[in-house]
Amino acid sequence: MKALAAALLVFAAACGAGRAIFNVDVVSFLQPSGKDTLGYNVPAAPISVSADSFITPQKISLPSGLGKSTVDSVTVTAAAVAENASGTGSATFEVFFSRDSATVYSPPSYISASGTISGTQPSTVPLLAPSTVSLMDSVFNTNTLWVGIHAKVTKNAGPALIGRVRVTTLLLRIVLQDKVF
Amino acid sequence: MRTGVVAVALALLVLAPLRPARAQFSFDARRIGMGGVSLSRDGNARRYNPAYRAVKNKNKISGNPKFSIPVPLGLIQFFKDHPIGQLRHDPMFSPESTAFNPVALMDVIFNPPIFYEVRKAPTPINDVEFTIGRNQLIVDLGASKVLVPEQDFGLGTTSRLLDAGFGFAGFHVGVMGFLQYDVAFTLDSTLRSFLTSDSSARPNTPYFLNTDGTAQAGFAPTVSYAGRLLRGAGGDDTDDGFYLGGALHYYMGATYARAVGPAGFTTGNPVLASTPAPLLNGNLYTSNKPFGHGVGGDVGLVWISGPFEVGLGANDIGAKLTWDHTKIQRFVFDTALNKILDSVVVADTTSKTTLPITYLANAALHMGTGTIVGGDVVNTGRGTIIHVGVEQRTGPFAVRGGVSRDQRRKMQFGFGGGLKFGSIGLDVGFWTHSNSLSTQRAITMATSITIY
Numbered sequence: 001m002k003a004l005a006a007a008l009l010v011f012a013a014a015c016g017a018g019r020a021i022f023n024v025d026v027v028s029f030l031q032p033s034g035k036d037t038l039g040y041n042v043p044a045a046p047i048s049v050s051a052d053s054f055i056t057p058q059k060i061s062l063p064s065g066l067g068k069s070t071v072d073s074v075t076v077t078a079a080a081v082a083e084n085a086s087g088t089g090s091a092t093f094e095v096f097f098s099r100d101s102a103t104v105y106s107p108p109s110y111i112s113a114s115g116t117i118s119g120t121q122p123s124t125v126p127l128l129a130p131s132t133v134s135l136m137d138s139v140f141n142t143n144t145l146w147v148g149i150h151a152k153v154t155k156n157a158g159p160a161l162i163g164r165v166r167v168t169t170l171l172l173r174i175v176l177q178d179k180v181f
Numbered sequence: 182m183r184t185g186v187v188a189v190a191l192a193l194l195v196l197a198p199l200r201p202a203r204a205q206f207s208f209d210a211r212r213i214g215m216g217g218v219s220l221s222r223d224g225n226a227r228r229y230n231p232a233y234r235a236v237k238n239k240n241k242i243s244g245n246p247k248f249s250i251p252v253p254l255g256l257i258q259f260f261k262d263h264p265i266g267q268l269r270h271d272p273m274f275s276p277e278s279t280a281f282n283p284v285a286l287m288d289v290i291f292n293p294p295i296f297y298e299v300r301k302a303p304t305p306i307n308d309v310e311f312t313i314g315r316n317q318l319i320v321d322l323g324a325s326k327v328l329v330p331e332q333d334f335g336l337g338t339t340s341r342l343l344d345a346g347f348g349f350a351g352f353h354v355g356v357m358g359f360l361q362y363d364v365a366f367t368l369d370s371t372l373r374s375f376l377t378s379d380s381s382a383r384p385n386t387p388y389f390l391n392t393d394g395t396a397q398a399g400f401a402p403t404v405s406y407a408g409r410l411l412r413g414a415g416g417d418d419t420d421d422g423f424y425l426g427g428a429l430h431y432y433m434g435a436t437y438a439r440a441v442g443p444a445g446f447t448t449g450n451p452v453l454a455s456t457p458a459p460l461l462n463g464n465l466y467t468s469n470k471p472f473g474h475g476v477g478g479d480v481g482l483v484w485i486s487g488p489f490e491v492g493l494g495a496n497d498i499g500a501k502l503t504w505d506h507t508k509i510q511r512f513v514f515d516t517a518l519n520k521i522l523d524s525v526v527v528a529d530t531t532s533k534t535t536l537p538i539t540y541l542a543n544a545a546l547h548m549g550t551g552t553i554v555g556g557d558v559v560n561t562g563r564g565t566i567i568h569v570g571v572e573q574r575t576g577p578f579a580v581r582g583g584v585s586r587d588q589r590r591k592m593q594f595g596f597g598g599g600l601k602f603g604s605i606g607l608d609v610g611f612w613t614h615s616n617s618l619s620t621q622r623a624i625t626m627a628t629s630i631t632i633y
Binding site: 019020021022023024025028029031032062 | 308310313314
């Protein structure tokens with residue numbers, strides 16, 4: 001990665017005093033291992049019950065120079081859907097970022113969204129996070145980023161709540177002020 | 182790390198566009214005002230055309246300029262913007278500065294600020310975007326795409342470092358020193374497409390530059406002749422006539438080296454899942470012993486008839502050097518050992534190199550009404566440059582104009598004027614050029630004092 005990044009960033013240097021912008025498609029890193037989906041199965045109960053589901057933190061390798069760079073801004077765009085098979089309730093998903101895997105799920109989350117599962121099932125419920133969240137955080141001033149996804153579902157009293165939360169969009173836009181070497 | 186990579190970037194930028202080191206072709210505002218035409222029988226003419234050895238130097242004729250002294254207005258502005266005492270902290274020269282712009286620095290190197298830049302070429306400062314996915318890597322260089330060369334690119338020239346000797350009756354015996362180098366790079370089509378078409382890098386795919394560089398130097402005992410074979414209608418008191426010159430060189434190469442092969446990297450699978458493997462697989466040819474040898478020659482002719490003068494000269498015709506003791510080494514990057522391995526392919530063999538033919542064709546017409554029209558076509562080893570210019574003198578005033586086609590095949594334009602007071606003249610010339618890292622032309626204003 002270092003060699004490739006260095007080779008490519010030679011051209012970033014050539015762009016003069018402009019910025020280097022990294023658009024990272026995080027979902028593409030999650031999909032091959034199925035970490036873009038979190039299944040849930042909350043048994044039937046006469047009371048409301050909540051359940052949590054987490055993915056194993058996913059490592060994302062970024063160009064090596066990021067660790068030395070001045071991060072101008074970071075924006076995250078995220079969206080998910082709850083693909084519910086049966087039952088009603090609500091679903092929430094949260095996205096976490098960290099510089100190391102051990103602290104990924106330390107609160108607070110960077111972005112979250114929730115939706116209500118109701119009516120005739122099965123159904124697909126969009127979980128729309130704010131369209132773009134601006135972040136100013138040293139977490140992104142690194143060449144190794146860990147991402148975690150947390151899904152929380154709450155079942156209404158009654159039948160089991162079965163389905164999965166699938167992350168459909170998770171884009172990072174990291175803007176650097178030319179300090180990538 | 183940053184400094185090192187910026188150094189690599191600078192090196193690439195030096196070599197990337199097809200630009201000659203001879204960007205500033207003259208310090209003479211008169212010549213610049215005529216698009217680069219030289220109307221004097223200067224050293225350049227004698228360098229390329231051995232027949233000019235037999236022609237009088239016009240500079241020694243009354244009324245013609247003896248020499249010019251540049252007035253470096255550009256340096257004044259440059260050092261005002263970049264004080265000498267603060268150069269260490271000047272963003273232009275400090276890669277550690279966030280305002281450091283390699284393109285701006287290269288523009289200064291390509292186009293030394295001797296003269297005042299009336300219109301500077303814009304420096305690309307656009308953003309560069311990287312789109313990164315698990316199996317996707319797209320680079321959008323934006324406006325900087327113009328920096329990616331379309332064809333082969335590099336640097337090269339042939340120089341004659343010395344030419345000493347003695348002569349009689351048109352004959353000349355001496356020794357000439359020569360230095361020739363040519364470094365050519367060609368972007369592989371996959372790499373070029375990746376950099377220019379916003380397409381994703383593909384897994385398990387090599388991205389590389391093809392490199393072919395040669396440098397050789399030595400000296401050549403030379404026998405030459407230059408003489409006026411036919412006299413013109415003007416008689417002996419004029420330069421009229423047909424002149425012929427030729428030189429025979431026995432090249433004795435002191436040393437040479439040539440490197441050929443691809444250099445780049447091979448992506449992993451997925452593209453970003455593993456470290457790309459450096460790609461290097463080239464041969465290096467070096468001379469074990471001096472005295473590569475070969476024979477070549479120069480020829481030239483000049484015809485002068487009253488106000489008309491034309492010349493044609495070519496150098497190093499048939500100059501092929503044989504190096505009897507050449508070592509060939511192979512350099513390969515071993516991905517398993519993660520280092521470059523070198524091995525001797527052939528310890529001692531024979532190889533051949535060629536000196537490129539360089540030439541100059543020139544013509545001038547002195548029209549008697551104070552008008553001089555001239556032009557030349559010159560090739561110093563890497564591309565042809567064409568200049569055409571005119572000067573009109575009326576009393577103490579002179580008006581000049583000209584056009585040229587540079588090595589990038591772009592048309593450039595010059596115009597200017599001058600005032601002559603006795604033996605001193607003040608000249609100004611404007612010249613468009615594309616020496617900067619930009620597709621847009623810049624305009625330089627040259628100023629010089631001419632001594633007549």
